[in-house]
Amino acid sequence: MLYCSGSVDMLSRCNQSENSLDRFTSVVAWSISMLRPVPFGVAPYNPILGETHHVSKGTLNVLLEQVSHHPPVSALHATDQKHNIELNWCQHVVPKFYGTSVETEVEGKRQLKLLNRGETYEMNAPNLLIRFLPVPGTDWAGTVRIRCPESGLGAELHLGPKSLLGLRGNHRLVRGKIYETSAKKTLLQLHGHWDRTVTMKDIKSGKLTVLYNAREVLSGMKTPIVNDLQGVQSSESAAVWSEVSQAIMSQDWEKAKEAKNYVEEKQRELLRERESRGATWVPQYFTVSYSKDGGWDCSPTQRWVPPAPIVVPLS
Template sequence: MVQVKMEEKRETKIVLTEPLSIRDSDASYKAPNLMQRILSLFKNVRPGSDLTRFQLPPLFNLPKSQLQCYGESVYCTASDLLSKCNNGESPVDRLISVVAWCISTTRPVTFGVAPYNPILGETHHVSKGNLNVLLEQISHHPPVTALHATDEKENIEMIWCQRPDPKFNGTSVEAKVYGKRQLKLLNHGETYEMNCPHLLLKIFPVIGADWAGKVTIRCLETSLVAELSYKSNSSFLGIGGNHRVIKGKILDSSSLKVLYEVDGHWDRTVKLKDTNNGQARVIYDAKEVMSDLQTPILKDTEGVWQTESAHVWGELSQAILSKDWEKAREAKLKVEERQRELMTERESKGETWISKHFVVSNDKEGWQCSPIHKTVLDAPIIAL
């Protein structure tokens, strides 16, 4: 059962929904007549097409924004993996904990439905314990998202800047995610840089969704590196196979010596084997980390920004949850038309949109973002 919490604010609903968890996504989020509708959706899309401007009808939308999905991957966990990262006694211990935390940001994807494409300047601001998380959509075309999170008690900071690039390949959609994520353990003077896997949506011969690709986690101050590979070893017809596999290694890049081997399933357990003595242990248990995730609560209605995802899309989210598709279509159209009006107004005045929370640049190395403020303030939305 999907939990929904709503408040009225300036004639617009603020809708908070149950976070996506490690279990297969709730049936309420699945579009009816799935295969038939998907084929009709892509019948006029050519292979190789860029899907960043592709607009899904509300029937294919999750009742939440992509910003909320990114945020949930950081603040929706049942155990505090970030504290474990900070409390590791040695650089190797800390890297192992960072690997476990990185895996925890991977969540199952429901094929056939997708979150809303965030509007320019949209934000998502949530607190979980001492961790305050802020996301902002810093570009609409192409879609680029920035994240800043701080935990002053643990002295931890996160900075992300990433750009999904979905393309239709005829029998599948592959969404490569460009950009980097940084996790800073300031007490130890360590910065860990990492990328994230790509999303693969298969349409033929059997529909399905999974994460794939290589993830590298590198500590900039040491020579320690973790190399992870996400893959789904399914048969041609999708029957059997080994799904949601993760394999990899932790090595000292200065000597190229492999210290540990990583093996398991990111939606179940992941083990670490010491290459010196062959001893193995579980470093990540998805059931433990992702159990009993609760819908966030609204602590301060007046403190919610007009740009907050739950505010911007509140009317649409409620219509989707109520399966009122006509109202959903109208609500989505209202948001889109308002964005076109604002863009036209800026162009007529010769104005350029500027991020409120990040210094943004786009150069040969790609999109870069730097938080304007040193720390993220407490949020009016609280994750439980």
């Protein structure tokens, strides 16, 4: 979702204003833009150890790697030298079962750095709520918190219906605020729906403006294409799951299952081989560490992400 916006480049907007509050509201709008509907009943591909995804859109280059399988930990590094932006994410999912639903918490850190401003925006990811009863469905839920220590600004975004089962409250609701962290002073109140519009109200003046318009942002989205076939690594997601994807598009579910089982069995073979040699798997693009106090930390091994063989067309 990081690079899958349409006619509006939400990420580059974050570094354009000379005003720190305007930059912060742009970051909040960008974080909302990453919320997309998740179809119920469509099982995601289970990432395999070492699986990567390398893609570019304009001057933004994005690189992801699955750095751990048990537990599943994903790392992301993205850079845009033109707009002086860097992103570092390291996160893993923790499912919690509640009988009629599963809430998947995404633990770990997300950092957005505006390099020429000297600002780092720290944020968490929303939870994905999967309901089985009484009505099957999915929702983004929980509270997303964003803070920038350098500007002293913070935000809270409360997502999802007020009821855990989704029986009451508005669907895809966003409620929240932007505030000064030191004085806990609310500057802007936020309200709306992440699949439509989210408005912000200036507490001092009462002025109401549109913070985020989903139709504007998502219109004209393009599908990534392979620009350099020779440059695509064997660990690239599109290559790892190519047979599974082809079978799904052909609605050959038995073949898709067989192809998925082949990928997973191959991983078991590689694991047994490493264990027999006493070898430890090492990520290609990140240095990974873990501590009980700080959790998982994934540091990129390169300063800038290079242009990718897979690109998202700009027009």
